[in-house]
Amino acid sequence: AQSVTQLGSHVSVSEGALVLLRCNYSSSVPPYLFWYVQYPNQGLQLLLKYTSAATLVKGINGFEAEFKKSETSFHLTKPSAHMSDAAEYFCAVSTGGGNKLTFGTGTQLKVEL
Amino acid sequence: NAGVTQTPKFRVLKTGQSMTLLCAQDMNHEYMYWYRQDPGMGLRLIHYSVGEGTTAKGEVPDGYNVSRLKKQNFLLGLESAAPSQTSVYFCASSYRSGRSGETQYFGPGTRLLVL
Numbered sequence: 001a002q003s004v005t006q007l008g009s010h011v012s013v014s015e016g017a018l019v020l021l022r023c024n025y026s027s028s029v030p031p032y033l034f035w036y037v038q039y040p041n042q043g044l045q046l047l048l049k050y051t052s053a054a055t056l057v058k059g060i061n062g063f064e065a066e067f068k069k070s071e072t073s074f075h076l077t078k079p080s081a082h083m084s085d086a087a088e089y090f091c092a093v094s095t096g097g098g099n100k101l102t103f104g105t106g107t108q109l110k111v112e113l
Numbered sequence: 114n115a116g117v118t119q120t121p122k123f124r125v126l127k128t129g130q131s132m133t134l135l136c137a138q139d140m141n142h143e144y145m146y147w148y149r150q151d152p153g154m155g156l157r158l159i160h161y162s163v164g165e166g167t168t169a170k171g172e173v174p175d176g177y178n179v180s181r182l183k184k185q186n187f188l189l190g191l192e193s194a195a196p197s198q199t200s201v202y203f204c205a206s207s208y209r210s211g212r213s214g215e216t217q218y219f220g221p222g223t224r225l226l227v228l
Contacts, residue, residue, distance in 0.1 A: 098161055
């Protein structure tokens with residue numbers, strides 16, 4: 001069975017600093033991996049996804065993630081944080097039939113002045 | 114396109130009452146999903162549907178029923194609400210393809226409080 005672990009339920013960075021949100025996965029088959037963002041009182045919006053093409057995936061709002069099979073990781077990064085990046089971020093793995101998603105527990109990103 | 118819409122946005126129920134949450138999508142997606150979101154637990158799949166007239170259980174199906182009578186609608190029912198069902202409920206939909214990896218599009222959510 002596939003699973004996702006997000007290390008750090010809360011991450012705080014200064015505006016302009018590097019953002020690094022960690023995601024490790026477990027999968028018995030080549031995975032499809034996703035990062036979603038949730039702003040307060042809203043639904044989830046896709047940031048980026050890995051579907052076995054390029055291992056470095058670029059998404060919206062300057063975010064990117066690198067798929068590392070040897071480390072079973074799919075960490076999300078952004079070179080320079082902006083106040084508008086404050087949100088909750090979810091990593092997810094697609095679990096086969098029916099395109100179902102298994103989510104991590106989420107990381108709340110706080111951006112401070 | 115409205116995308117994925119959910120009705121209602123917020124509801125308060127008393128223990129034992131019943132209700133139905135409605136999800137509608139206008140993207141002609143085959144697949145639809147219901148998730149619940151609880152603090153510190155991420156989103157967990159309740160039920161899903163791979164096409165009109167079909168439904169299947171997800172990770173946490175107990176206490177819920179679903180129906181997909183029309184392709185664009187996916188209903189989630191609570192027959193006898195319990196305080197443990199207090200949560201935020203999200204509906205999502207995606208295209209059907211021959212492989213996984215299709216993006217799921219989410220609705221804005223329904224906040225349910227069961228007293």
